[in-house]
Amino acid sequence: MAPAGLSELSLLGGMLAGFASSLHCVGMCGGIAASLSVSLGGDAARSRARALMLAQTGRIAAYVFAGAVLAALGSQAYFAFDRAEAHLILRWLAAAMLVYIGLSVAGWAPSLAGVDRLGARLLTWMRAPFSGALSLASPLLAGFLWGFLPCGMVYATLFYAMLSGSIATGALIMLGFGLGTLPAVTAAAFGVTGLLSAARTPRVRIAVGLAIVMIGVASAALPWRTIAAFCGIELA
Numbered sequence: 001m002a003p004a005g006l007s008e009l010s011l012l013g014g015m016l017a018g019f020a021s022s023l024h025c026v027g028m029c030g031g032i033a034a035s036l037s038v039s040l041g042g043d044a045a046r047s048r049a050r051a052l053m054l055a056q057t058g059r060i061a062a063y064v065f066a067g068a069v070l071a072a073l074g075s076q077a078y079f080a081f082d083r084a085e086a087h088l089i090l091r092w093l094a095a096a097m098l099v100y101i102g103l104s105v106a107g108w109a110p111s112l113a114g115v116d117r118l119g120a121r122l123l124t125w126m127r128a129p130f131s132g133a134l135s136l137a138s139p140l141l142a143g144f145l146w147g148f149l150p151c152g153m154v155y156a157t158l159f160y161a162m163l164s165g166s167i168a169t170g171a172l173i174m175l176g177f178g179l180g181t182l183p184a185v186t187a188a189a190f191g192v193t194g195l196l197s198a199a200r201t202p203r204v205r206i207a208v209g210l211a212i213v214m215i216g217v218a219s220a221a222l223p224w225r226t227i228a229a230f231c232g233i234e235l236a
Contacts, residue, residue: 071170
């Protein structure tokens with residue numbers, strides 16, 4: 001199991017990655033969110049809001065499930081080798097992945113948007129049968145299925161979760177990722193575009209990207225007891 005301080009830092013890193021993801025793919029995810037709220041919530045504003053929140057919950061549950069499963073697979077390396085060395089290697093690899101995500105968000109590394117275009121084409125191809133099936137599904141199930149649509153940032157963060165070396169930490173990373181996407185995706189679903197435009201400026205993207213890079217560097221460079229103390233966590 002990962003130390004408590006690293007788990008806290010991983011949750012924060014996941015949240016920042018989710019926020020950054022929602023800024024660059026809010027067009028697709030916002031459209032999905034809006035269509036789900038209408039098709040599953042009807043005409044009443046309260047029902048649409050309830051359907052949207054349930055769908056978002058299902059989507060985040062899909063992220064947490066996938067993060068836990070991949071972390072379970074990744075943790076096999078931890079148990080197959082010397083645990084101290086394996087933990088250090090996985091920690092460095094996870095930190096490197098987080099640094100790459102931050103650099104990509106800031107625009108200083110190749111973009112992860114290629115997978116998003118695949119997801120957009122897939123959504124266009126299956127839109128009619130997909131929406132028809134969703135009209136019979138609960139918002140939670142619809143959101144869970146939504147969580148598995150191709151997305152470059154989701155896949156990059158899942159890889160980060162897989163390298164965490166702990167099922168709980170992998171789930172926490174993806175929980176943070178899902179929570180980080182909530183504000184922008186919800187705003188896009190309700191047509192709040194002005195705030196999103198301001199949040200997608202290069203200055204904000206660079207600031208968020210650098211914050212992710214700093215978390216990645218800290219998780220690799222600092223002893224976990226130092227991280228725990230910084231987070232205000234008391235260790236036995």
